[in-house]
Amino acid sequence: MKQRPIAGLACAIGLIASGAVAQDCKQSKWGAADQIGSANLVTPENTLAAAELIKQGKSMPLGIVIDSNTPAFAPRSLNLQVVQPNQQGGQKLTQFGYPGNYNDDILQTWVGIGSQIDGLGHLGENGYYYNCSDEKEISAITGLTKLGVHDIPPLVGRGVILDMAAQGGKEFLAAGDHFGEAEIKAAAEAQGVELRKGDIVLFHTGWTENMLDSDPTAWVSGEPGINVEGARYLASLDVMAVGADTWGIEPIPPAPGDGAFYGHVVLLKENGIYILETMNTGPVLRDGVNEFMFVLGQARIRGTVQMIINPVALY
Known part of the structure; x- marks a missing residue:
């Protein structure tokens, strides 16, 4: 017998909450x-x-x-590293067909x-x-x-x-x-x-x-x-x-x-x-x-x- 008023109260609270959300939200x-x-x-x-x-x-x-x-x-920051992949010790990239070398970069940052x-x-x-x-x-x-x-x-x-x-x-x-x-x-x-x-x-x-x-x-x-x-x-x-x-x-x-x-x-x-x-x-x-x-x-x-x-x- 007491469940109906409680359910009705819950429903009312839900409607109030929905209204609050609607007020927070305006369609474009x-x-x-x-x-x-x-x-x-x-x-x-x-x-x-x-x-x-x-x-x-x-x-x-x-x-x-x-x-x-x-x-x-805060706490945003930026860190840049320039690397030369597979070129340690002055190695050249002969697979290019010539003694090539190149730089790449790795960026760790907040945008x-x-x-x-x-x-x-x-x-x-x-x-x-x-x-x-x-x-x-x-x-x-x-x-x-x-x-x-x-x-x-x-x-x-x-x-x-x-x-x-x-x-x-x-x-x-x-x-x-x-x-x-x-x-x-x-x-x-x-x-x-x-x-x-x-x-x-x-x-x-x-x-x-x-x-x-x-x-x-x-x-x-x-x-x-x-x-x-x-x-x-x-x-x-x-x-x-x-x-x-x-x-x-x-x-x-x-x-x-x-x-x-x-x-x-x-x-x-x-x-x-x-x-x-x-x-x-x-x-x-x-x-x-x-x-x-x-x-x-x-x-x-x-x-x-x-x-x-x-x-x-x-x-």
Whole structure:
């Protein structure tokens, strides 16, 4: 006789739990099966429009050079070994038909180090990632079963660099300095650029150019960046990617009221917008360029969460 109320209570609890999960999970505007998010904005029309920004025929790497000394978000690291297989003691490889010799390399590394792209399976909330992807279903130790970086098509579009250091009246912003919608709009107006749907928006804070070599410990211990309000503003514009010349794009320590790296959740989980970290923005700005054609084709290792990258600015 007492089992029915208990069963009814259990059912009610289950329904409440389902409602909570539903609130944590919002289906993508590109459909329940979508796994590439804002990469859907890569279209022939947008690519051709971006190509029109090439005026000087110049190209500039947006990635930085990294090595085993490059600081990274703990416990990430990199180790490179150059080897000469079967050539000990100066042996030559006569099977080549000549006295050949060659170098190979072995890389042991976290792929979220240096200049990198964060895929849509990187940061979530309450056990969910982009488009209701459940961590229990996608987070295999051998690689993501959904949302892997290998599935991202080449990201090609209009790139824009906003000089937030200049907007703040500084050579470079300090750790914890943050900016939101008003500051982003002011920087864009000062530079005479308009942010558009499908843009790759990069922020120049001066942090990496001024701190990485001079004080690498301080560089990786804090940073300036975009606050949650700013992330939501860019998401409302339907941009393709958001990046910065910092290792995490958001301010550390966080802006008052913001969770640490919660902008990642807003961009990646809630909106399917990619994040580009430690971008080499200074040289492009010093060339007098605010907008350019952005091209990225990342390494396609199945199931990866992030990837070391070197996008190219063409202008």
